[in-house]
Amino acid sequence: MTDTKSKKGKVVIISGPSGVGKSTICKELVKQISDVCMSVSVTTRPKSDAEIDGKDYWFISEEEFQQRIDNDLLLEHAKVFNHYYGTPKDKIAEALDAGKVAILEIDVQGAKQAKAVFDDAVMIFILPPTEKALADRMNRRGRDAEDAAEERLNGASAEIAVAWQYYEYMVINEDLQQAVSECVQIIENARAQT
Numbered sequence: 349m350t351d352t353k354s355k356k357g358k359v360v361i362i363s364g365p366s367g368v369g370k371s372t373i374c375k376e377l378v379k380q381i382s383d384v385c386m387s388v389s390v391t392t393r394p395k396s397d398a399e400i401d402g403k404d405y406w407f408i409s410e411e412e413f414q415q416r417i418d419n420d421l422l423l424e425h426a427k428v429f430n431h432y433y434g435t436p437k438d439k440i441a442e443a444l445d446a447g448k449v450a451i452l453e454i455d456v457q458g459a460k461q462a463k464a465v466f467d468d469a470v471m472i473f474i475l476p477p478t479e480k481a482l483a484d485r486m487n488r489r490g491r492d493a494e495d496a497a498e499e500r501l502n503g504a505s506a507e508i509a510v511a512w513q514y515y516e517y518m519v520i521n522e523d524l525q526q527a528v529s530e531c532v533q534i535i536e537n538a539r540a541q542t
Contacts, residue, residue, distance in 0.1 A: 357444030359466040360451045360535055361459045363511065364474030365504030367482055369521045373474060374453050376528040381535060384449045387439060390416065393431035406436075424454065424461035435462065449535060456510045463514070470538045472531055473511040477522035479504075 364370045378384050390406040392413050401407050408416075413432045416422050425434030435452055443450040452462060456473075463469050476482035482504060511518065517534050521527040 357447050358449045358535075358539055359440065359444070359462065359469040360449055360538070361462055361469050361471045362451060362453050362474065362531070363456050363459050363472075363507070363515070364521075365476065365482060365507050368474045368476050368504075369524065369527070370453050370474050372524065373521065373528055373531060374451055376524075377451060377531055377535070380528065380532055381449060383447060384451060385439075385443045387435055387443075387450055387452045389433050389435055389454065390422070391431060391433045393433075405433075423452075423465060424458035426455055426457035426461075428455050428457070433458065449539065456507050456514065460514060470517070470534060471515040472517045472519055472534060473508075473515040474527065475508065475511075475518055475520045476504075477520055 362370055362374055374386055378386050388402065388404070388406060390408050390413065392408060392410045393405075395401060395405070395407045399405065399407075410432065413425075413434065416434065416436075417425060421437055422434035423437045423440055425432060427433075433455070435454060435458065440450050440452070452458075454462065459471060463471060517530075519527050519530045519534075
């Protein structure tokens with residue numbers, strides 16, 4: 349008799365304050381780990397010139413977002429800095445059924461919702477080396493007006509406080525390659541245990 353046990357997928361949640369380097373780390377993880385897929389969130393925020401619809405986010409209206417909530421099509425959703433973000437359930441289910449690691453780059457509100465559904469999800473929080481380093485990174489990105497950047501910095505402190513309560517792993521992104529290596533090791537160890 350042959351072993352027909354299929355490989356089980358894994359949910360990995362990566363969170364951290366704006367500007368900490370989550371997206372860069374996630375892109376590296378997709379390159380370095382086999383059988384990984386990056387979840388693409390839906391959002392109501394405007395698309396920047398550099399972003400591609402369906403690759404960076406699915407950009408939808410608030411009405412469409414509400415329809416997805418009403419039809420129970422989102423694994424998690426949250427309002428962050430006056431815009432809605434959510435993770436489509438169907439894409440996560442497809443990845444897990446295929447035995448892949450599904451990486452969700454989401455905020456702490458959404459992470460708590462996703463963890464309630466996938467209690468074995470691996471939760472990694474990316475920390476800045478210092479608050480000043482985070483402020484410098486946010487300024488270099490140049491995405492926010494000064495008042496929005498200050499709001500994001502204030503939000504970072506609250507996020508970090510919550511993360512210490514809910515996340516299993518805290519990774520400091522002072523050196524990008526070191527942070528990526530730590531995340532790869534965490535994910536590979538979690539896969540070996542399933």
